[in-house]
Amino acid sequence: MAPVKIEHRVGIQAPAEAIWAVISDIERWSEWNPIYRQAQGSLRIGGALTLELALEGQKPQTIRPVVLDWIPNEQIHWRLTALGGLVRTTRFLEIEQLGDRGCIFANGEVFDGLLGPAAVRSLRRPIRNGFAAMSEAVKARVEGAWRQDSGTPMSGR
DSSP states (O other): OOOOEEEEEEESSHHHHHHHHHTTTTGGGGGGGGEEEEEEEEETTTTEEEEEETTTSOEEEEEOEEEEEEETEEEEEEEEEEGGGTTEEEEEEEEEETTTTTEEEEEEEEEEEHHHHHHGGGHHHHHHHHHHHHHHHHHHHHHHHHHHHSOOGGGGE
């Protein structure tokens, strides 16, 4: 079965550095992140994260993914395996710089492994809704901080 990708993308009126400051501060995710209400860990390749995943209609669960890669101001990727490797996911948070003060923030996951695509079938809507909520929360937090730090309204940018 082919891998399944679920993604949400949003435009953010701020530079990549401002987005990075929010998404790389994993210890503060609980302050704003609607799908990872508790988060611990540090960004280092091979480093373990401990996240409480809360999707609509699902009981919150603790997951322990491993950081695959991270590049400041660009991306964070992590891998989670379940059922002895029959379900594998690669989660990504990516920043695409469009100009001095504009970026696209991509927030998604690729489900693979023997059972991965089938396992995600019934959870597609809650996952997509969760990613959308997280993207909008990143946008609100970043643009609010960027507006406050720059001292000018976003419409003037």
